[in-house]
Amino acid sequence: MRFAHISDLHLGKRLHEVSFLEDQSHVLNEICEILRDEKPDAVLIAGDIYDKSMPSAEAVRLFDDFLSELSADGQKVFVISGNHDSAARVAYGGRIMAKSGVYLSAPEYRGEVFSVPLEDNAGPVDIFLLPFIKPIHVSLAFKEEKIESYTDAMRVAVERMGVNPKRRSVLVAHQFVTGAVRSDSEEVSVGGLDNVDASVFEPFSYVALGHIHRPQNIGSPRIRYSGTPLKYSFSEAKDEKSITIAELDAKGAVSVRTIPLKPDHDLREIKGTYDELMKKENYAGTATDDFLHIILTNEDDVPDAMRKLKTVYPNILRLDYDNARTKSGGAVEVVPEAETKTPMELVSEFYTMQNGQPMNEAQSEYIQRLAETVWEEQA
Numbered sequence: 017m018r019f020a021h022i023s024d025l026h027l028g029k030r031l032h033e034v035s036f037l038e039d040q041s042h043v044l045n046e047i048c049e050i051l052r053d054e055k056p057d058a059v060l061i062a063g064d065i066y067d068k069s070m071p072s073a074e075a076v077r078l079f080d081d082f083l084s085e086l087s088a089d090g091q092k093v094f095v096i097s098g099n100h101d102s103a104a105r106v107a108y109g110g111r112i113m114a115k116s117g118v119y120l121s122a123p124e125y126r127g128e129v130f131s132v133p134l135e136d137n138a139g140p141v142d143i144f145l146l147p148f149i150k151p152i153h154v155s156l157a158f159k160e161e162k163i164e165s166y167t168d169a170m171r172v173a174v175e176r177m178g179v180n181p182k183r184r185s186v187l188v189a190h191q192f193v194t195g196a197v198r199s200d201s202e203e204v205s206v207g208g209l210d211n212v213d214a215s216v217f218e219p220f221s222y223v224a225l226g227h228i229h230r231p232q233n234i235g236s237p238r239i240r241y242s243g244t245p246l247k248y249s250f251s252e253a254k255d256e257k258s259i260t261i262a263e264l265d266a267k268g269a270v271s272v273r274t275i276p277l278k279p280d281h282d283l284r285e286i287k288g289t290y291d292e293l294m295k296k297e298n299y300a301g302t303a304t305d306d307f308l309h310i311i312l313t314n315e316d317d318v319p320d321a322m323r324k325l326k327t328v329y330p331n332i333l334r335l336d337y338d339n340a341r342t343k344s345g346g347a348v349e350v351v352p353e354a355e356t357k358t359p360m361e362l363v364s365e366f367y368t369m370q371n372g373q374p375m376n377e378a379q380s381e382y383i384q385r386l387a388e389t390v391w392e393e394q395a
Contacts, residue, residue, distance in 0.1 A: 017057045017134065017136045017141050018054070018055075018056045018261065018262070018264075019056055019057065019058050019059070019060055019186065019262045019263070020051055020054060020056040020058070020059045020060065021060045021224045021242045021259070021262055022059070022242050022245060022260070023062035023063055023064065023190070023244070024063070024098070024226050024242075024245075025061070025064065025079070025244075026040075026064055026066065026248060027065060027066050027071065027076075028066055028072050031248060031333060032333040034333060036246065036248075037078065038280070039280045040078060040245075040246065041078055042280040043245045043277055043279060044081075044245075046278065048085050048086065050275055051089065051091060054261060056091070056261065058093070058094055058143065059092070059093045060094050060143075060186070061093065062188050062189065062190055062242065063098025063099070063100075063148055063188075063226035063227065064098030064099065064100045064101060064190065064226055065098070065101055065106055066106075069100065069101060070102065070105075083095075083118055086118070087116045087117060087118055090117075091117065092117045092118075093117065094132070094143050094145055094188055095118070095119065095120050095145075096120075096121035096146060096147045096148070096188050096189070096226070097121055097147040097148060098148050098227060099190065099227065103122070103123050103125075104123040104124065106120060106123075106147075107120045107122060107123035108123075110123075119132050119143075119145065120145075121145040121147040122145075124147070124153075125147060125149050125173070126157055127176060128176075129176075130145065131143060131145075131177070137266075138184075138265070139184070139266075140183050141183070141184045141185065141221075142179070142180065142185040142186070143185075144179070145188050146177075146187060146190075148190040148191065149170070149173060149191070150166070150169065151163050151168065153169070154168075154169040158176070165211075166212045167216060170189075170191065171216045174187075174217070179219040179220070181219065184264055185219065186221060186222045186264075187220045187222075187223045188224045189224070189225055189226070190225070190226040190227045191210070191227055192210045192212060192227055192228065193211070193213075193234045194212065194214065195214070195234055195235070196228045196234060197228070199230055199251045199252050214235055214239055221268035221269075222262050223238065224260075225239065228243070229244045229248060229252060230243050231243035231255075231256075231257070231260065231274065237271065237272040238270050240262065243257060244257060245257055245259070245277055246283075247279070247282070247283035250285055252283065253284055253285050257276070257277045257279070259277060261273050261274070261275060281303070281331060282303060282306045282307070283307045284303075284306050284307070285308070285309040286308060286309075286310055287312075287313065289313050289314050290314055290325075293329075294324070294325070299328060299329075304328055304329050304330075305331055306331060308331060308332050308333060309332075309333060309334040309335075310329065310332055310335050311335075311338050312335070312336070312337050312338070313337075315340060315341075317337070322335050359387055363383050364380070364383075367379070
């Protein structure tokens with residue numbers, strides 16, 4: 017049986033106040049094309065569908081479009097909520113959607129994890145959907161159990177699932193398993209308190225994990241993170257994003273391969289002096305519209321560097337300096353555009369960002385009068 021495993025879509029994600037929605041739409045379309053070629057028996061989506069527990073209407077619409085396209089292609093889809101999601105919102109309409117082959121995890125963990133059986137020539141494969149859990153969730157469901165850690169919680173949750181050892185089984189979960197390599201775009205629990213030991217997953221033939229953004233196996237291909245479909249921090253700049261294809265044989269042995277994803281805009285870091293980066297022979301033929309972290313090596317600060325660099329590299333997300341001053345512990349150059357803009361310009365940009373359209377004339381005049389009143393009172 018063949019599975020396509022993805023996770024951590026983080027729809028609605030913004031990085032340095034830049035929306036990734038268009039790029040997320042592009043990569044979801046790419047995933048749909050891959051799935052049409054691969055024809056998996058099921059698509060496993062392992063949590064963090066959205067970047068916030070209260071996602072924007074645009075993010076919800078994008079996921080709705082994605083699920084609708086998968087369903088129209090005849091795909092069976094299994095979705096769980098992650099730590100960034102509202103479990104209740106992700107689960108909404110689940111009983112209706114199941115009739116179309118889209119299965120959603122429960123709106124909250126109360127001690128029961130339902131499974132969906134799939135069938136191939138070798139027999140049944142049970143798919144278990146476990147939303148993101150914390151020890152308190154399991155403690156409330158099983159007050160007689162002594163639960164002091166995330167490992168305890170997961171152990172009890174798995175024990176209570178009633179996994180049939182004579183059948184192949186797959187778990188879709190969203191947790192941090194000990195040994196996984198993190199990146200900067202993930203939420204980190206202080207001291208690693210959210211660690212789950214991989215031994216608790218022994219009953220499963222394959223564990224499709226979400227939460228960690230770098231694709232990786234934990235110990236063996238049997239326990240795997242698919243990673244994010246896009247790069248969401250510059251610590252991931254050198255990563256290759258992909259979709260995981262996992263195949264179970266008749267005895268439950270698993271093999272894994274990946275299919276690379278090609279973003280509309282890559283997330284990269286480039287470094288050099290201002291003159292080097294602005295010289296056409298150095299940037300000609302490169303993807304200058306990628307999302308960039310530029311590191312200038314000039315010893316002296318370049319006046320208005322961000323604005324000038326954006327004439328060639330329009331999607332700069334971050335600008336830093338690497339020189340003798342910064343290496344000796346001096347302040348890293350910060351180039352906030354806010355310092356060069358009037359309050360009216362900043363309010364106008366914020367309004368447009370939040371509402372998807374600029375202020376009208378009456379609104380602009382009101383804000384201007386309000387600002388003048390505040391300044392008079394302060395004076």
